[in-house]
Amino acid sequence: MPLKLNNERTPGKNTRLMHDGIPMASHLLRTLAEVEEIDEVVVYCSDESIAEMVERDGATFLRRSATLDTAQTTSNDILSAFTAAVDADLYILAHATSPFLSTASVRAGITGVVSGGYDSALTVRPTRDFYWSDGRPLNYDPRRIPRTQDLPPMFIETSGYFMFRREVFTESGRRVGDRALLVTVDEIEAVDIDEEVDFAVANALLAHGLVRRSFPRRAGGEKGDARIRALVMDVDGTLTDGRITFGTAGTETKAFNVKDGFGIAQLLPRIGIVPVILTARRSDVVIRRAAELGIERVYQGVADKAKHLEELATDLDILLKQIAYVGDDLNDLEAMSVCGLTACPADAVDTVKRQVDVVLSRPGGQGAVREFIEMLSERA
Structure with a gap:
């Protein structure tokens, strides 16, 4: 993935946090890291300040010359330098500006090229529209105007990826060969972020839960959610909206979500995951809800959550990487660092959003835990 931070049209866009608190580039990096067929994901950038983010997302940072950051630099200039530095049979030129590209689309291209039937692949968006050029219609007769659904499809290249065998580029200087596979993507996968309005559209898609996200694969090469056996849940701000009400007699009340409850009581047992509550506070209401x-x-009353997770793993006879954790605040971070998969509600603090694997689309106490459980169910 070529990356530069001094973008002319939208400076800093590649590392800007999106609605879910995740940097734009991290979206695609985490998707690529989930594709087992890819041996290595490399970010090609002149600025080492992003190396930590890149490695956290399961990729390798490779520094390139700053001479490749100019407005005059072409994609072929970058590909020439990269293919000279990194030897591979198959290259995937993926762009961070396509954050919603799916693993299925990536695998489709790999399958087609590796099978030998194609020498390259690229993502395209099919369209059935009326096109004009030089004052004349290109794809229809204005005397007999067809229905749009009856027009033959035309295909627009998206910025998702260009995939090619090494010899396609080294022998012809092209990223698309003579036998190219067109991998069609939908409108959401085709989103390309270049201008401010594109950010607004992409963030709206995230805000409305219209983007399907993959769990990232850890840098060590294992899937983050591989054989999850326990789901550890924080309470305040996660199972609840974070508000605590005290009555005149000193009684404490919290509001829980019934959808979360159904997921915990009905869905988790079906996929063999043990529900666990781990909180720094103490409350009789929590005991009642858990029952x-x-x-x-x-x-309850656990100050060192990370240490307690080690004891929990021993008690359940599982590995720490088989624990999924959902929390919302700073006191969850140390515990999250030892787990195999982490998530937070949409209204978690920003620091937590930057560290977790999945930022959920729903706030705490409003179905965030149910959303995470459904993700786990889909992957079980």
């Missing part, structure tokens, strides 16, 4: 949902492992 209603059949949560047997409830740990």
